[in-house]
Amino acid sequence: MISRVADHCFWMGRYLERAESTSRVLRVTSSLVLDAILPPAQVWDAALAVCGEDEPFAARFGAAASADGGLVTEFLTWDGSVPASLSNSVSAARENARSIREVVSLEAWEAINELHVWLHDGSGHREWEARPDAFYRHVRTGTQLILGAVEHTMLHDNAFDFIMLGVFLERMGQTARILDVHHHALMQLPPDLVREETLWLSLLRACAGFEPFMKRKAGRVTPGEVAAFLMLEPRFPRSLVFCLRESDQRLASIRVPGDQAFPPLRCQARLAALETFLASRRVETEDLHVLLTHVVDETAAICGELHQELFQAPQRAWPAPSVERPRAEA
Amino acid sequence: MLSDYRPLPGAFDELLGATEKLRATVEAMLAGGSAEEFARTQALAEAALLNQGVTFSVYSDARGVEKIFPVCLLPRVISASEWERLERGLQQRVLALEAFVEDVYAEQRILAAGAVPAEVVLGSAQYLPAIRGVQPPAGVRIHISGIDLIRDGSGAFRVLEDNLRTPSGVSYVLENRLLSKRLLARAFEAARVRPVNQYPARLAAALRSVSPVSPEETTLVVLTPGPHNSAYFEHSFLARQMGVELVEAADLFVDDDRLFVHTIRGPKRVHVVYRRTDDAFLDPEVFHPDSLLGVRGLMRAWAKGNIALANAPGNGVADDKGVYPFVPEMIRFYLSEEPLLEQVPTYQCARPEDRAYVLEHLGELVVKVVDEAGGYGMLMGPSSTAAEREEFRRRILASPRRYIAQPRIELSTCPTWDSQGQCIAPRRVDFRPYVLNSADGPWVLPGGLTRVALREGSYVVNSSQGGGSKDTWVLKGDG
Numbered sequence: 190m191i192s193r194v195a196d197h198c199f200w201m202g203r204y205l206e207r208a209e210s211t212s213r214v215l216r217v218t219s220s221l222v223l224d225a226i227l228p229p230a231q232v233w234d235a236a237l238a239v240c241g242e243d244e245p246f247a248a249r250f251g252a253a254a255s256a257d258g259g260l261v262t263e264f265l266t267w268d269g270s271v272p273a274s275l276s277n278s279v280s281a282a283r284e285n286a287r288s289i290r291e292v293v294s295l296e297a298w299e300a301i302n303e304l305h306v307w308l309h310d311g312s313g314h315r316e317w318e319a320r321p322d323a324f325y326r327h328v329r330t331g332t333q334l335i336l337g338a339v340e341h342t343m344l345h346d347n348a349f350d351f352i353m354l355g356v357f358l359e360r361m362g363q364t365a366r367i368l369d370v371h372h373h374a375l376m377q378l379p380p381d382l383v384r385e386e387t388l389w390l391s392l393l394r395a396c397a398g399f400e401p402f403m404k405r406k407a408g409r410v411t412p413g414e415v416a417a418f419l420m421l422e423p424r425f426p427r428s429l430v431f432c433l434r435e436s437d438q439r440l441a442s443i444r445v446p447g448d449q450a451f452p453p454l455r456c457q458a459r460l461a462a463l464e465t466f467l468a469s470r471r472v473e474t475e476d477l478h479v480l481l482t483h484v485v486d487e488t489a490a491i492c493g494e495l496h497q498e499l500f501q502a503p504q505r506a507w508p509a510p511s512v513e514r515p516r517a518e519a
Numbered sequence: 520m521l522s523d524y525r526p527l528p529g530a531f532d533e534l535l536g537a538t539e540k541l542r543a544t545v546e547a548m549l550a551g552g553s554a555e556e557f558a559r560t561q562a563l564a565e566a567a568l569l570n571q572g573v574t575f576s577v578y579s580d581a582r583g584v585e586k587i588f589p590v591c592l593l594p595r596v597i598s599a600s601e602w603e604r605l606e607r608g609l610q611q612r613v614l615a616l617e618a619f620v621e622d623v624y625a626e627q628r629i630l631a632a633g634a635v636p637a638e639v640v641l642g643s644a645q646y647l648p649a650i651r652g653v654q655p656p657a658g659v660r661i662h663i664s665g666i667d668l669i670r671d672g673s674g675a676f677r678v679l680e681d682n683l684r685t686p687s688g689v690s691y692v693l694e695n696r697l698l699s700k701r702l703l704a705r706a707f708e709a710a711r712v713r714p715v716n717q718y719p720a721r722l723a724a725a726l727r728s729v730s731p732v733s734p735e736e737t738t739l740v741v742l743t744p745g746p747h748n749s750a751y752f753e754h755s756f757l758a759r760q761m762g763v764e765l766v767e768a769a770d771l772f773v774d775d776d777r778l779f780v781h782t783i784r785g786p787k788r789v790h791v792v793y794r795r796t797d798d799a800f801l802d803p804e805v806f807h808p809d810s811l812l813g814v815r816g817l818m819r820a821w822a823k824g825n826i827a828l829a830n831a832p833g834n835g836v837a838d839d840k841g842v843y844p845f846v847p848e849m850i851r852f853y854l855s856e857e858p859l860l861e862q863v864p865t866y867q868c869a870r871p872e873d874r875a876y877v878l879e880h881l882g883e884l885v886v887k888v889v890d891e892a893g894g895y896g897m898l899m900g901p902s903s904t905a906a907e908r909e910e911f912r913r914r915i916l917a918s919p920r921r922y923i924a925q926p927r928i929e930l931s932t933c934p935t936w937d938s939q940g941q942c943i944a945p946r947r948v949d950f951r952p953y954v955l956n957s958a959d960g961p962w963v964l965p966g967g968l969t970r971v972a973l974r975e976g977s978y979v980v981n982s983s984q985g986g987g988s989k990d991t992w993v994l995k996g997d998g
Contacts, residue, residue: 191770192781287572288746290755291765295571302572347783443783451784499783 190347196500197289198348202355204282205301209332210363211275214239215262216325217395222258224387230256231374238370239363239395240265240273266317275328276308282335292348297338304331347443354439354495361432362488367395368419369481375412386410393419396427417472429484433464436491443499456494463487520549520557520943524934527945531674531931533595541598544994545934548706549593554941557592561936564592564698573694575982576749588691589987591935592702595948595969596710596992602965605668605676605952608859610961611850613664613954616683616837618853620660623836624651634852635845639869642920643842644890645835647798649805653822657729657958660831663722663793665689665968668860668950670931677861677928679949681838681846684830685795688968688988689718689953690753693760695990696966712992713965718953719760721964722793725957729827730790738787740766740780742794754795768796773816776823791827792817798832840889840923841867863928868919877924878915881908884924886915899978901927930978933989935971947972949980950991965993 218236222229233255237243246255246264255261266275283305286293293301307313307327317324336356343349371392375383382388389410393399402410402418405425422428440457463484470480526532534545549557565587568574574585597605622629623640624647630637640646665686667679696715699707727734743754745767758765770780771789779786794801802817803810820826836842844865847858866873866884877884881900888896898911915922932945952967969989970980980986 190783191764191766192783193767193770194764195783284746287751287755289765290572290752291741291758291763299571303570306569 190351192500194289194292194348195351196496197285198292198351199355199495199500201282201285201289201293202352203359204278204285204355205332205335206356206359206363207273208275208278208282209329210360210367211240211265211273211278212325212328212332213397214367214395215265215275216322216329217391219258219262219321219325220394221388221391226382226385226387227378228256229258233258233261235370235374236265237261239366240271241366242271242273245271262321267314276313279305279308279328289348294338294342296342297335300331300335300338304328304335307331350439350442354436354443357432357435357439358488358492360427361429361436362485364396364419364427364429364432365481365484365488367392368416369478369485371395372412372416372477372481383412389415398425398427401425413473416477420467420472430464430467433460433467436460437464454494454498456491456498459487459491459494463491520552520554521546521934524943524945527932529672530929530945530947531670531672532945533670533931533933533948536674536931537596538598541596541994544710545596547709548703549943557936557943558938558941560702561592561938564590564702567698567701568694571694572752573691574752576747576751588982589973590691590695590698591946591971591973591987591989592698593934593936593943594699594703594990594992595933595950596994598994599996602993604859606963606965608676609666609952609954609963611854611856611859612666612678612681612846613661613956613961615846615850615853616664616681617659617661617956619849620683620831620834620837621658622853624653624833629849629852632852634848635842639841639845639867639920640836643836643839645798645833645839647833647836650818650822650833654824655729655821655831656731656824656827659729659829659956659958660834661837661956662725662729662829662831664830664954664956665951666954668952669863669928670950671861672929674931675861676950677863678846679863679928680840680843682951683834683838685750685797686951686953687750687753687795688951688970689964690756691988692953692964692966692968692991693718693756695988699990699992707992710992711995713995715964715966718964719757721955721962722757723761723763725955725962726791726793726827726829728957728959729829731824731827732790737790738780739763739791739793740789742766742768742771742792742796744768744796744800748795750795757793768800768812768814771814771817773814773820776816776820776825778814778817778820778826789826791829793829798835801828801832835890840865840887841869841920843923863925866924868915868922868924873924874915874919877922878912880924881911883926885927886911886922886924889921889923899927927978930972930980933969933971935973935989937975944975946975947978947980948989966991 214236218232222232234243237246237255242265250260264271268274269277271277283301286298286301290298316327339352375388389412390399393402393415396419398419405418405422406414418425420429423430425431437460440460444451444454526535534542568587568590574587576585619629629635630640661683663686665682665688667682668676669679670676692715723739726739727737730737740763741754741758743751743765755765766780772779778789780789799806800812802815803813804815805818821828844867847862850856850858866877868874868877884900886898898907930947930949933948934943935946937944948969948971950967950969953964955962969991971987971989972978972980973987974985977985
């Protein structure tokens with residue numbers, strides 16, 4: 190598999206997952222504000238922090254501006270200058286897919302292209318203004334459709350492995366950040382509010398974990414149980430442990446262990462180390478912020494190793510052209 | 520829907536000029552339908568193209584805007600006997616052009632014999648002296664060609680130009696056919712149309728047949744300039760349909776005169792490159808010493824016979840518009856046959872008497888730059904302004920070798936959906952059939968790209984300038 194193609198597959202997966210995660214966070218946050226348990230600014234600050242956009246937002250609009258939910262959602266949904274904005278994520282996923290159209294199945298491509306067209310031809314924006322909830326739902330089902338088409342219409346070869354690797358590494362980072370930001374914010378509250386179940390349930394909802402949690406934990410909604418579930422539940426597809434295991438399996442299918450012709454990968458070793466690290470922790474007694482920061486940093490480091498080991502062409506004798514523009518073909 | 524259809528004076532109309540039987544086929548197709556119904560079907564076709572991302576990029580803006588290539592569902596129909604004549608003419612032409620390129624980069628017999636003036640050939644910007652003496656694998660250089668044809672006022676097909684470097688558009692032929700079958704199923708079935716979907720398999724077989732190793736051991740790739748290129752959709756389409764990798768120059772490198780692609784498992788050998796990049800962007804070692812584009816050493820690998828490049832570098836010398844007037848001479852010289860296809864009379868500004876005539880008659884002629892494509896750098900005399908004519912006069916006098924002129928041939932018209940008028944109206948068309956050449960000889964795809972000038976009164980069919988396309992139905996019988 191061509192290194193550049195592997196790179197595009199990986200980023201297509203990451204951007205799709207990021208779009209889905211952002212749409213979920215914005216939908217859940219909009220709903221939580223309506224419960225009026227916390228001041229709106231505090232709720233929206235958390236959404237900005239999860240997307241890593243709290244500082245750019247404050248720099249542009251001022252620290253108090255996050256009380257304006259409309260402004261925050263517009264910023265995180267449509268702003269072309271915000272790298273993690275929803276419309277940028279979908280465009281980037283689509284641009285990556287377009288660069289490897291010979292790899293992505295026709296049905297997956299059509300699904301991704303239709304979502305992109307809907308977001309950028311005005312219909313998506315009209316929906317967003319009229320019914321924001323339906324808008325975010327549409328984006329979420331759109332990305333789910335794309336990943337479904339990927340899984341069920343593409344060859345399960347290395348291209349598929351790289352797309353799913355991107356999905357799970359991005360998801361691991363997202364779950365870690367959502368949990369970190371919310372856990373940190375919620376634990377600062379007065380004790381009566383900390384016990385407010387609605388807040389912890391919305392944290393679960395931001396990770397699509399509400400129903401799975403209720404099934405597993407039989408309704409015992411405590412901060413420790415919620416955190417442990419999102420981190421360690423082996424059967425919940427958005428928990429850290431699940432994402433780690435899936436990433437590991439995808440990598441093992443890319444580089445089959447013991448393959449003499451393919452040297453062992455540092456990213457794989459690092460992923461295994463993170464799995465061992467998480468398995469050895471006791472969530473109830475740890476400083477979660479320190480632990481989750483480590484997970485976020487390691488996820489970034491693993492992506493960096495992947496880039497160096499698999500996506501970069503090592504023998505490239507001269508820098509790659511940025512954008513090549515010969516004249517139009519005849 | 521055709522009761523108000525009025526052809527344009529002076530132009531051959533593909534419907535009204537057709538044989539009774541062919542006309543009946545097309546009329547039966549439209550019978551019983553209403554304009555509203557057709558408009559809906561037409562809208563469905565456009566939505567399908569947009570959703571599928573069947574687009575081309577326009578260079579006007581930094582990011583490259585993607586647009587769909589507009590399509591008119593009303594097909595252009597060619598009868599079996601018409602097609603048979605065309606097919607033979609195209610095969611003859613490609614064989615002669617192939618012999619010409621081979622000769623120009625070897626003994627140059629045709630120049631010595633004076634059948635084509637040496638200064639026209641050797642003075643072409645597309646002539647590459649560096650590759651003289653190189654024998655490409657299997658001796659094929661023009662693996663894929665697109666020959667542009669028009670139909671004059673009498674209905675005769677004439678060659679307008681040859682595209683022997685990176686002709687594009689065949690993906691639209693295949694996509695348009697899918698639309699025809701999906702949206703005009705009954706008419707399509709009744710007309711009995713020859714299929715075109717075998718093209719990618721034929722292309723892959725032709726490309727593997729010229730490989731330096733056996734077809735089974737061959738790694739074939741499509742080389743694209745990247746997603747910003749206007750024809751990127753087609754590059755990825757062909758790679759996907761042939762089941763081969765689509766690569767960019769940075770994915771490739773040459774070591775010990777052999778070509779490799781970077782994979783996640785390290786370098787992998789490549790044998791055949793269907794390249795959709797210009798000669799100038801192939802290899803900085805040969806073409807642009809200070810450029811970062813291309814694959815360093817690619818031409819060495821080719822000269823050594825370690826890879827096949829399709830099309831071969833240097834083919835531009837044969838589709839140079841300054842060389843075009845001599846193609847009939849090539850056919851006589853190499854094949855000892857008379858040309859089966861007509862050309863368009865051409866004035867060469869390099870010749871003093873032609874130049875004088877051209878400068879006197881700028882207002883009637885179409886002036887073209889010999890090494891431009893895509894409808895750029897043209898003067899359409901009859902619709903030009905005095906200032907434009909003055910500009911071309913200056914340019915022609917400054918470098919006469921770069922300009923040719925032709926009388927404006929009335930393009931044939933075809934019934935076409937007019938979305939403004941919500942009716943069927945005559946619009947001008949041209950035609951690009953595709954020819955694959957391999958060790959087994961030339962094969963013509965039974966179909967091709969009919970380009971249509973969608974704007975009323977327009978002669979410009981280029982996708983970059985308001986043109987659209989139609990499916991071309993080559994019938995199994997005479998309609």
